Structure formats: structure tokens, C-alpha cells
Amino acid sequence: MKTTILLSLMFFGISPAFAQQYDELESHFRLADTTVYYVHLNAVQGGFEQIAYHGGRIGVIFDDKFGMKDSVHVVLENSSDQNSRSYVFRKNFGHNRFLLENADLSGLEEPTIFGLSLVDDMGKKYTKDLLIDPKKDAVPVEAEIVKSPITIDCQTPSNTLIEFFSEVKGGKAPFLIEWKFSGSDSDHEKLLPIQGYSSGVLVDLAPPYQIQLKVTDSCGEIAYQLVNVACDASRPNYNSILFNVDPTRKRIIEK
8 A cells, every 4th residue: 555645845845846736635635535445456465454444434555557448347236246347447557546436334233244355457366355354453553754765965955955754654544744853943744635645845955864753543543653763874975864863753653
């Protein structure tokens, strides 16, 4: 499960280069106001994927390796009564995400097995059994900062440019994502009703500095992670960055 959305902060302002991507994000906010449980059908086949279901929708991730056809059929079948729904989606070569509209499972009272399947362009069938359990407790929210340096210049620190992504696991969407940076009065926050790699910031601050990620889910649970960013003066070329996670702020869960 992976959804990447980039919000660029150049001196803590939104870069025009990402205006189109920002507009797409705003559109996503309007369409996705509940949790989406994504199932990757290219993953290892067999066994059950258990979902602690507390309302929301089912999505499918499928990596098309051929690109011979422009559409694909996805079938969701309730194993208890053999009722099934068939969906037709337009697809592209490569990575695809589909949302099963009208697949509302909020009426479930007991754990139920669903079969999810599709057939690729060469006739290979991909299947995954889902154990949808409305009684299973949801996993507590966890937050992690993923680092992706673009430019490292510790001889001229102001030239350093680093992307940070927030990875959110567990919890219940929508989430409030908050970034805070040391040495600045500017904070950035955005409500993101999705899970996975959920937001990113492009930071051009000169090291050393501190970046904190705070994630609040819709139940009020909070997870933090804090990372100290500094140049590594011990390296010969002096162009290495150290990312030290503060142990007191690593996946702390608050209520």
C-alpha cells in the first residue's frame, strides 16, 4: 500500500512547479473522505489478507506488465452467499489504482471472506482472499519520516535540498499531517484522507535543523517522529548528511 503526494515548500511557500499536482491533491480530498483499504493483486498469491474494517472502501492496486488492452475486469465475490460484483476499469501500462465504487461493507456484523480477482492481458488470473473483520480492533496509528536527499552540499549548506515523506500506517483516516521545522515560525499542515505515503515536503533549509512529523487520526490518536538533520563533518568530502531519529519521538502514541 503506497500513495505518494508531494507538496513542495520552497522557503515554506508552495512552488508553482507543483501547482497542477496540488490541484490533483485537492480533487482527491473531495473524492476520498473515508478510509480506502488497498489490496495489491500482484503481491504473493494465496492465504488471506485480513482487514480490520471500520467503514470505508476497497481499492485495488495492479501493475500491468503488458499494456496490450486498455481495460480490465475486477470481480469482488462474497464467499458466504456467492454474490459477486464485476467492475470494468480503464488501465495503463504500469502502476494502476482502482476504487471499487458502491462496495460498501458497513453492514457486515461478522467476519466475512471475500474473493478479489482479475485477469491480465495474457489470461493470467490474479486472486486474493480478504477476511473482512468488523470486530477486529484497528491498528494504532504510526508515523515515520522517509528521507530522500536531492542535493547535498555541506561546504555550502544553503544549497542542500532534501525531500521528506510521511509514511502513515494503521489508525483511522482521515489523518491530519503536520510538519514542523526548527528555526522557523512557519508550519505546514494538511488534512489527508488517505493512508500510506501520504504527503511530502521539499526543504531547502541549511543544516543543521530539526524536522518533526505529527499525525493525528480521526479517533484522536497521535503519532510523532522527530529527526535531526546535520552534515557529517567526519566524512572526508564533508558532503554526507546524518539523519538521527530522536528516540523519545519515535512512533510515540498518544491518546
